[in-house]
Amino acid sequence: MVKICCIGAGYVGGPTMAVIALKCPSIEVAVVDISNPRITAWNSDQLPIYEPGLDDVVKQCRGKNLFFSTDVEKHVAEADIVFVSVNTPTKSQGLGAGKAADLTYWESAARMIADVSKSAKIVVEKSTVPVKTAEAIEKILTHNSKGIEFQILSNPEFLAEGTAIPDLFNPDRVLIGGRETPEGLKAVQALKEVYAHWVPEEQIICTNLWSAELSKLAANAFLAQRISSVNAMSALCEATGADVSHVSHAVGKDTRIGPKFLNASVGFGGSCFQKDILNLVYICECNGLPEVANYWKQVIKINDYQKSRFVNRVVSSMFNTVSGKKIGILGFAFKKDTGDTRETPAIDVCRGLLVDRAQLSIYDPQVSQDQIQKDLTMVKFDWEHPVILKPVSPTALKQVTFVWDAYEASKDAHGICILTEWDEFKTLDFQRIYDNMQKPAFVFDGRNVVDPKKLQQIGFIVYSIGKPLDQWLKDMPAVV
Ligand SMILES: NC(=O)c1ccc[n+]([C@@H]2O[C@H](COP(=O)([O-])OP(=O)(O)OC[C@H]3O[C@@H](n4cnc5c(N)ncnc54)[C@H](O)[C@@H]3O)[C@@H](O)[C@H]2O)c1
Numbered sequence: 001m002v003k004i005c006c007i008g009a010g011y012v013g014g015p016t017m018a019v020i021a022l023k024c025p026s027i028e029v030a031v032v033d034i035s036n037p038r039i040t041a042w043n044s045d046q047l048p049i050y051e052p053g054l055d056d057v058v059k060q061c062r063g064k065n066l067f068f069s070t071d072v073e074k075h076v077a078e079a080d081i082v083f084v085s086v087n088t089p090t091k092s093q094g095l096g097a098g099k100a101a102d103l104t105y106w107e108s109a110a111r112m113i114a115d116v117s118k119s120a121k122i123v124v125e126k127s128t129v130p131v132k133t134a135e136a137i138e139k140i141l142t143h144n145s146k147g148i149e150f151q152i153l154s155n156p157e158f159l160a161e162g163t164a165i166p167d168l169f170n171p172d173r174v175l176i177g178g179r180e181t182p183e184g185l186k187a188v189q190a191l192k193e194v195y196a197h198w199v200p201e202e203q204i205i206c207t208n209l210w211s212a213e214l215s216k217l218a219a220n221a222f223l224a225q226r227i228s229s230v231n232a233m234s235a236l237c238e239a240t241g242a243d244v245s246h247v248s249h250a251v252g253k254d255t256r257i258g259p260k261f262l263n264a265s266v267g268f269g270g271s272c273f274q275k276d277i278l279n280l281v282y283i284c285e286c287n288g289l290p291e292v293a294n295y296w297k298q299v300i301k302i303n304d305y306q307k308s309r310f311v312n313r314v315v316s317s318m319f320n321t322v323s324g325k326k327i328g329i330l331g332f333a334f335k336k337d338t339g340d341t342r343e344t345p346a347i348d349v350c351r352g353l354l355v356d357r358a359q360l361s362i363y364d365p366q367v368s369q370d371q372i373q374k375d376l377t378m379v380k381f382d383w384e385h386p387v388i389l390k391p392v393s394p395t396a397l398k399q400v401t402f403v404w405d406a407y408e409a410s411k412d413a414h415g416i417c418i419l420t421e422w423d424e425f426k427t428l429d430f431q432r433i434y435d436n437m438q439k440p441a442f443v444f445d446g447r448n449v450v451d452p453k454k455l456q457q458i459g460f461i462v463y464s465i466g467k468p469l470d471q472w473l474k475d476m477p478a479v480v
């Protein structure tokens with residue numbers, strides 16, 4: 001029986017391995033992690049991540065051919081194929097701080113693989129890494145290998161959170177990069193056979209290591225660039241009276257452009273886009289390509305601009321002050337159907353409002369109070385971040401309450417901000433919300449989930465990203 005071990009039981013390692021186990025009953029899959037609480041949760045009824053459909057998949061194979069364990073060394077030693085799916089955050093200190101990928105976790109995993117291995121292994125980069133990381137990993141493995149043969153493959157993951165299970169069941173493509181030597185090609189074939197259990201052969205792309213590594217960074221940069229492009233247009237739409245959803249629709253009808261990923265928003269979040277683009281920027285700089293680096297940097301600058309612009313709209317439309325005013329925050333996760341808050345635009349928007357001394361009442365169906373408190377006060381390396389979006393002091397948390405209901409969050413509030421597109425926000429009883437709010441009552445829709453006309457009829461003053469401005473907002477221009 002082929003044995004797979006995956007180091008890192010996170011958002012990628014957990015779901016990816018669960019799907020491999022489900023689709024390949026003849027393969028034994030062990031997912032290992034140094035975090036005890038994470039592994040305990042994977043072995044319980046309360047999985048450590050919220051992902052639609054994941055419970056079902058895990059229940060079908062856990063204990064049969066899918067195992068979660070903290071015994072990292074044992075499972076690595078026994079495996080034929082070792083996936084490395086550890087976190088690769090942005091470096092916060094030292095050379096490349098604020099841009100380069102921090103490969104500390106990766107390097108320690110590679111050294112451990114070299115230490116405990118007694119048989120030949122295929123080592124698969126699942127984490128998103130800078131181009132040429134495989135070369136560094138190869139060096140660590142071969143210098144410490146005691147003659148054991150390792151083949152390194154790059155197999156970046158393209159799943160999106162919230163749709164991880166359908167994405168894994170039905171991927172647009174699986175990408176495998178390897179050395180173009182007979183041993184390298186054999187390893188590529190072995191991994192291809194795993195995916196071929198359920199992915200059509202023509203969707204499995206095999207290439208060299210560097211192309212696979214760079215394709216992952218390129219794909220995320222292209223996706224984020226689309227959002228920054230449509231968000232840049234949203235500002236122009238507001239200035240001219242155009243409607244960004246009509247513009248997106250018209251633009252997306254061009255088959256060369258396509259309709260997906262053109263939704264204007266308060267900004268993109270998530271653990272990947274900003275981190276991977278900063279990493280790309282750093283790689284360009286290191287390769288003497290400042291013009292290319294600056295081109296991609298602009299994608300992040302527009303994202304920061306979009307978040308600042310949103311905060312400024314809220315404050316300026318409420319007579320230029322939100323001091324002491326209750327504002328309901330609907331949604332904190334970086335997108336719907338996940339409890340993940342990494343780089344969520346809600347962090348920056350809430351921080352901006354707290355600096356202006358607002359009283360926030362936050363509701364998200366999947367994010368805990370604990371997590372939100374951590375996010376708002378966390379000091380992170382700030383990459384040329386606008387001053388208003390910097391971390392708040394722990395005392396500012398006194399201005400924040402956490403509630404388990406959108407109606408509670410908006411009760412007695414002067415305004416509400418919709419920051420995540422949870423489906424339940426589309427069907428709220430806005431008449432009831434309006435009746436319980438201070439007047440004038442404002443809705444700031446950062447995700448274009450509400451119908452502005454219907455809400456205006458109720459009596460709300462509505463701001464929707466990239467939509468023709470309410471007369472009230474036209475009279476209260478926001479400065480960025
Ligand atoms: N989150 C996504 O949607 C997504 C999608 C595609 C690719 N990626 C990439 O995949 C990688 C993992 O992302 P994630 O979101 O799953 O991260 P995560 O933080 O959720 O999980 C990483 C896990 O690795 C564990 N870990 C770290 N060092 C370890 C070690 N030496 N031994 C054992 N366990 C160790 C951590 O405890 C953690 O549980 C990143 O490089 C990310 O860029 C993420």
Ligand SMILES: O=c1ccn([C@@H]2O[C@H](COP(=O)(O)OP(=O)(O)O[C@H]3O[C@H](CO)[C@@H](O)[C@H](O)[C@H]3O)[C@@H](O)[C@H]2O)c(=O)[nH]1
Binds near residue numbers: 159265271
């Ligand atoms: O039209 C759009 C689409 C997305 N977003 C926002 O963009 C962010 C990222 O969304 P999404 O890409 O759906 O989720 P992620 O889980 O971050 O997935 C991205 O990052 C992963 C990690 O690298 C990749 O594997 C995926 O392919 C890539 O889509 C979220 O805040 C979304 O709200 C928009 O504002 N407008």
